[in-house]
Amino acid sequence: MATVEENLWRQTAGEDAAWPVLEERQQASIAVIGGGYTGLSAALHLAERGQDVALLEAGTIGEGASGRNGGQVIPGLKQDPEAVERIWGPGLGRRAIAFAAAAPDLVFDLIDRHAIACDARRSGWLQPAASPRHLPMLERRIAQWREHGAELSLLSRGETAERLGTDAYWGALFDPRGGSLHPLRYARGLARAAMRAGARLFGRxxxxxxxRTADGWRLATPRGELRCGAVVCATNAYGDPAGMGIGPCILPIWSVQVATDPQPPALRAGILRDGLCASDTRRFLTYFRLDPDGRFVIGGRGASGARGRARAFSALRRRALALFPELEPSWRFAWGGLVALTENHLPQLVEPAPGLLLAFGYNGRGVALATAIGRVLADRLCGAEEGDLPLPLLRRPRPWPLAPWLRLQLPLASGLAALLERGVAARGR
Ligand SMILES: Cc1cc2nc3c(=O)[nH]c(=O)nc-3n(C[C@H](O)[C@H](O)[C@H](O)COP(=O)(O)OP(=O)(O)OC[C@H]3O[C@@H](n4cnc5c(N)ncnc54)[C@H](O)[C@@H]3O)c2cc1C
Structure with a gap:
């Protein structure tokens, strides 16, 4: 069993390229800050359009959530289509829905086009109901997506048990647009594609x-500086180098995962059929899949301190065995990362000044969304009109007044929610 935190994806991604450190004074037409999917996709799409791009990453490529996530490619925004139209209005709402629906297409297309070896599989995404009371919500979600032309379906309890290999769930939403990948290999593949397209990438x-300077922007780094005409800040829950006040707009919460050694072939054949991945309907959801080597990977709500995380790892291992009692408990990996939640569960695209853009707040849906929003950032810097963008363009980040208070309440709130959900599940049985 893992005694120290060890990230499965980092252990299995192979060697990374040796990205240079930015030294002395350098120039670029556009600087991108942050080497996750948002920044990498922005850099790639900008470089493909002939822009002179330099990307700065504080650590290594995929250091943040992009190298730590569950690798589930999930279509759509965190909000259902009707809520998106209600919040953003019918015109923009419909554009946003179509944009988020197509985000997985962009991911799988980039993987094909740039030959990114990241174990990509488009075998669908399952959202199993943790309680019978969640089934009407799934039915409404499916009906709303069908109005937007997506072929989602509701699996019966028996079909869900057959596909997942556990009878813990009451039915499930099946979305054929989803899939899975190796998150860190995907991030590194985007980085290499951006470099081949002409972007300069710097690590550490x-x-x-x-x-702001008279003719653009100046970014200081520990060993040099970068002068540029425009800046993209793509640091999500991991920083706010432009001092734009992202902090009060998000609730950065820990999500943690544990993974086993490869499971025996007979067991693998009986669970998570056809490479399915799943995220259930709990408020603090549990998500799980097998990786291509047959390791069982499960994730859920974590905590910020090492002790709290250790407790969350143990809880996940217990949950895994409750779902799949036949699993071999050869737990080798345990790690976590930060998810940026926003008040309305929708991402924010912000342009505080001409030539300065920020995007953040994917609410745990960033594998596809961050990739797609990276391209939107590139579109905007290449002249896309505000009215043609698929998201509202804010002048300043939209604060979440309760976020600072919620940060303090998180440990209590998660304990309470876990108790409530245990109660709901027990009543459902
Ligand atoms: C444990 C976990 C599981 C998840 N599972 C899923 C999933 O299965 N499916 C899904 O769709 N989404 C999932 N997500 C969410 C998804 O991973 C994120 O939404 C997405 O990776 C965000 O990408 P990003 O590029 O915006 O941010 P990040 O990947 O966090 O990148 C930000 C980068 O900025 C860098 N940085 C910060 N400050 C500076 C600075 N001053 N200078 C330079 N660089 C800086 C950081 O080092 C980091 O690399 C999960 C997240 C976590 C943490």
């Missing part, structure tokens, strides 16, 4: 200050 080069 945190952007420390973003200052």
């Amino acid at each position: 080069s945190p952007g420390r200050a973003v200052l």
Whole structure:
């Protein structure tokens, strides 16, 4: 059993390229800060359009959530289509829904086009109901997506048990547009594609200050500086180098995962059929899949301190065995990362000044969404009109007044929610 935190994806991604550190004074037409999917996709799409791009990453490529996530490619926004239209209005809402629905297409297309070896599989995504009371919600979700032309379906309890290999769920939403991948290999593949397209990528080069100059922007790093005409900040829950006040707009919560050694072939044949991945309907959801080598990977709500995380790892192992009692409990990996939640569960695209863009707040849906929003950032910097963008363009980040208070209440709230959900599940049985 893992005694120290060890990230499965980092252990199995192979060697990374040796990205140089930014030194001395350099110039670029556009600087991108953050080497996750948002920044990498922005850099790739900008470089493909002939822009001179330099990307700064504080650690290594995929250091943040993009190298730590569950690798589930999930279509759509966290909100259902009707809620998106209600919040953003019918015109923009419909554009946003179509955009988020197509986000997995972009991911799988980029993987094909740039020959990214990241174990990509488009075998669908399952959202199993943790309680019979969640089934009407899934039915409404399916009906709403069908109005937007997506072929989602509701699996019966028996079909769900057959596909997942556990009878813990009451039915499930099946979305054929989803799939899975190796998250860190995907991030590194985007980085290499951006480099081949002409972008310059720098590792261990945190952007420390973003200052306006007479003719653009100046970014200081510990060993150099970058002068540029425009800046993209793609640091999500991991920083706010432009000092734009992202902090009060998000609730950065820990999500943690544990994974076993490869499971025996007979067991693998009986669970998570056809490479399915699943995220259930609990408020603090549990998500799980097998990786291509047959390791069982499960994730859920974590905690910020090492002790709290250790407790969350143990709880996940217990949950895994409750779902799949036949699993071999050869737990080898345990790790976590930060998810950026926003008040309305929708991402924010912000342009505080001409030539400065930020995007953050994917609410746990960033594998596809962050990739797609990276391309939107590139579109905007290449002249896309505000009215043609698929998301509202904010002038400043939208604060979440309760976020600072919620941060303090998180440990209590998660304990309470876990108790409530245990109660709901027990009543359902
Ligand atoms: C445990 C976990 C599981 C998840 N599972 C899923 C899933 O299965 N499916 C899904 O769709 N989404 C999932 N997500 C969410 C998804 O991973 C994120 O939404 C997505 O990766 C965000 O990408 P990003 O590029 O915006 O941010 P990140 O990947 O976090 O990248 C931000 C980068 O900015 C860098 N940085 C910060 N400050 C600076 C600075 N000053 N200078 C330079 N660089 C800086 C950081 O080092 C980091 O690399 C999960 C997230 C976590 C944490």
